[in-house]
Amino acid sequence: MKTKQILRTMAYSFLTLGLASFLFGCKAQRVDTQGIMGQVYWVEGNLMPSISEGNTVPEKPPREKVKRKIRIYERTHINKAKMGDLLFTEIETPMVAEIETDEDGSFVIGLPPGTYSVFTVEEGGYFANVFDLDTFIQPVEVVDGEWSQMEILINYKATY
DSSP, X not given: OHHHHHHHHHHHHHHHHHHHHHHHHSOOOOSSSSEEEEEEEEEEEEOOOOOBGGGBOOOOOOOEEOOOEEEEEEOOBGGGEEEOXXXXXXXXXXXXXXXXXXXXXXXXXXXXXXXXXXXXXETTEEEOOOBOTTOBBSEEEEOTTOEEEXXXXXXXXXXX
């Protein structure tokens, strides 16, 4: 009887030790010390350079701060996304995070270090208009302990 009790106590001790080692032995990645922060703007209309009567330059439509849902994916190559007329319709890389901006379009999201692609969610698809030299879509790098600044200009209804 004592042997069973000793074995049971030892089993619980090993289980408790193993669980404690797992919980406290793994280094957790803090995501509140680095990530992406930025601002989302909307612009539409004629942004073509022009001169009107009297040699005056007409005012261009203003950029408006807008509220949007933002989706952050693993770094996405152009070959891993399907493009519709103006928007991406499908993104094949895994989504990492999603956030809704404040009313004024500002956002802050903590992320682990890495390189990501950032899209806004629009009616009918996803928008991004920046590509790097290797044709990765709207890439942003998050470095350990730093906040990456980003400005997103949604301009698929603008003419340049």
